[in-house]
Amino acid sequence: MIIEILGSGCRKCTALANTVQAALERTGREAEIVKVTDVIDIARYGVMSTPGLVIDGKVVSAGKIPSEAEIAVLLDAAPL
Amino acid sequence: MAEFFSWLNDHLLRMTWLFDLVTVLVRDGLGLDVTGPLGGSVHFFIYDIIKIFILLTVLIFSISYAQSYFPPERTRRILGQRSGLGANIVAALLGTITPFCSCSSIPLFIGFTSAGLPLAVTFSFLISSPLVDLASVILLASIFNWWVSIAYVLIGLCLAVVGGTVIGLLKLENQVEDFVYQSPVADHGAQALSRMDRVDYARDQVADIVGRVWPYILIGVGIGAAIHNWIPETFIAALLGDDKWWSVLVATVAGIPMYADIFGTLPIAEALVHKGVGLGTALTFMMAVTALSLPSIIMLKRVVKMPLLAFFIGITTVGIILIGFIFNAIADHLI
Numbered sequence: 427m428i429i430e431i432l433g434s435g436c437r438k439c440t441a442l443a444n445t446v447q448a449a450l451e452r453t454g455r456e457a458e459i460v461k462v463t464d465v466i467d468i469a470r471y472g473v474m475s476t477p478g479l480v481i482d483g484k485v486v487s488a489g490k491i492p493s494e495a496e497i498a499v500l501l502d503a504a505p506l
Numbered sequence: 507m508a509e510f511f512s513w514l515n516d517h518l519l520r521m522t523w524l525f526d527l528v529t530v531l532v533r534d535g536l537g538l539d540v541t542g543p544l545g546g547s548v549h550f551f552i553y554d555i556i557k558i559f560i561l562l563t564v565l566i567f568s569i570s571y572a573q574s575y576f577p578p579e580r581t582r583r584i585l586g587q588r589s590g591l592g593a594n595i596v597a598a599l600l601g602t603i604t605p606f607c608s609c610s611s612i613p614l615f616i617g618f619t620s621a622g623l624p625l626a627v628t629f630s631f632l633i634s635s636p637l638v639d640l641a642s643v644i645l646l647a648s649i650f651n652w653w654v655s656i657a658y659v660l661i662g663l664c665l666a667v668v669g670g671t672v673i674g675l676l677k678l679e680n681q682v683e684d685f686v687y688q689s690p691v692a693d694h695g696a697q698a699l700s701r702m703d704r705v706d707y708a709r710d711q712v713a714d715i716v717g718r719v720w721p722y723i724l725i726g727v728g729i730g731a732a733i734h735n736w737i738p739e740t741f742i743a744a745l746l747g748d749d750k751w752w753s754v755l756v757a758t759v760a761g762i763p764m765y766a767d768i769f770g771t772l773p774i775a776e777a778l779v780h781k782g783v784g785l786g787t788a789l790t791f792m793m794a795v796t797a798l799s800l801p802s803i804i805m806l807k808r809v810v811k812m813p814l815l816a817f818f819i820g821i822t823t824v825g826i827i828l829i830g831f832i833f834n835a836i837a838d839h840l841i
Contacts, residue, residue: 438710466808469616470685472692474578485692489577 427457427504432468432478432488442477442491449497457501519648521557528553543735551731554773558723561648562769563712565641570711572640573603574704578614585618585627591671594630598666601634602659611635612805619682620689625814626674633822634666637797642768649776650785653840658789661832665825672821673814681814722770730773739781748784748837754830757787758823761794768796785841786833793826 429446433439443459450457462468462480471480475489479497486500516522528549532538538545581600588596611632618628638659646655699707733742746753775788798819807815833840 437714465613465805466616469613470689472617472620472690474582474613474617485690488692489579 427455427501428460428482429457430460430462430480432462432471432473432480433476434463434465434468438491439477442479445491445494446479446497449494449501452494453498453501455501455504515647515652519561519644521553521560521648524557525553528556546735547731550734550777551727554727554730554776555723557648558645558727558769558773559716559720561645562641562716562719562723565644566712566715567708569603569640570708571704573711574699574707576600576603578617581614581631582618582621582623585623585631586621588627591667593624593627594667594670594674595663597627597630597670598634598638598663601631601666602638602640602663612802612809615806616686616689616809617691619686621691624674625679625682626670628670629673629818630666630670632818633669633797634663636768636802637666637793638662639768642772645769645772649772650779650841654785657833657836657840661829662793665822665829669818669821669825673817676817678814678817681811683809683811686809719767719769722766723773726766726770727773730777733774733777733781737781742778742781742783746778746783746787748782748787748834753784753787754790754827754834757791757830758794758827761791762798762823763800764795765799765801766795768792771795779841784830784834785837786830786835789833790826790830793829794823797822797826 431439431443431446433442439461443461446459462471468476468478471478471485473485473488477491478488479486479492479500481500481504487496492500529540532540532545532549532552536545536548538548540546540549584600585593585597614635615628615632618631619625643655643659646658744750746756771792775792778788778791779785803815803819806818810818
């Protein structure tokens with residue numbers, strides 16, 4: 427699984443990355459976390475408000491930091 | 507009632523108490539003559555920095571709170587429901603309560619265009635967004651007066667509406683890079699926010715924006731202080747004096763490549779006006795610095811092709827120059 431964090435380096439992006447890490451540990455899933463910082467690359471996902479969360483190429487959240495539990499649900503929903 | 511408002515204006519916006527406090531500090535604490543060049547510069551520097559940071563923090567907090575009701579996804583929906591000139595006007599108005607920096611408007615440009623909003627509307631938004639915002643309105647009122655501030659907003663909005671409309675008439679839709687149209691339209695912004703969420707958001711924005719713009723404010727106030735007391739008035743008057751018709755052109759050419767926040771530019775404009783530079787010339791300089799800058803042009807170049815970029819720069823430049831001439835002509839009625 428590839429998880430992308432969209433955001434140009436704001437505090438919230440770091441917070442999102444940490445929450446994702448915690449959710450991964452909780453669900454026992456493994457993923458590669460990639461940070462996308464270029465504003466145009468971010469916009470290519472159709473995301474206008476950061477931080478954005480992309481799982482396997484699909485935007486699952488934008489403009490907020492979902493809770494660890496919410497991310498865990500999203501991770502479980504992703505195919506292995 | 508009028509007295510009450512002028513009291514509010516003096517104390518909350520112009521901060522006369524701070525002015526007096528800094529005067530005492532510089533005169534008695536540092537032993538400098540506030541009417542002399544050194545003492546005057548030190549006074550201008552300390553007073554302006556404290557004033558701008560207080561206003562900036564309060565204003566960004568309030569505006570961000572209001573902004574949390576208009577996330578980009580909602581702005582896009584609102585604009586999508588309108589057409590014609592009305593859409594341009596709403597776009598220009600929404601530009602005043604959305605991002606402060608031209609770099610954050612590029613993602614909005616892509617998001618709006620990929621969702622099918624016309625270029626006319628998107629460009630009205632793009633021009634208004636860095637040029638006019640609620641914080642600059644209050645700061646202008648604080649440094650000059652309410653008439654200058656209201657006139658600046660009205661004229662800035664007109665520039666955004668007219669500029670966007672002209673770009674729309676040119677039918678340059680094919681001058682946008684293809685990937686913009688191919689970008690998906692995601693709509694994840696819709697979410698209910700509690701009052702605490704909005705307060706959190708506003709606090710984050712204050713930290714983020716103040717953290718980003720403080721160097722520009724220091725530099726701007728520093729240049730303002732230098733202009734205020736060190737650069738000879740005759741030199742400034744010879745180059746930019748209000749009797750020199752070309753002063754507006756000089757201010758535009760000097761301002762365009764510069765990149766600074768409107769907060770950093772205001773102290774420079776303030777000092778220029780004190781030195782006998784026309785109000786229009788000073789405002790032109792401010793608009794040129796904020797509406798057009800090399801970093802934002804370079805970023806825009808990645809999403810639009812050359813002819814559209816050239817029209818955008820050309821139309822905005824002509825608009826700014828016209829505004830300078832208009833303001834210089836009516837300055838006597840405003841200040």
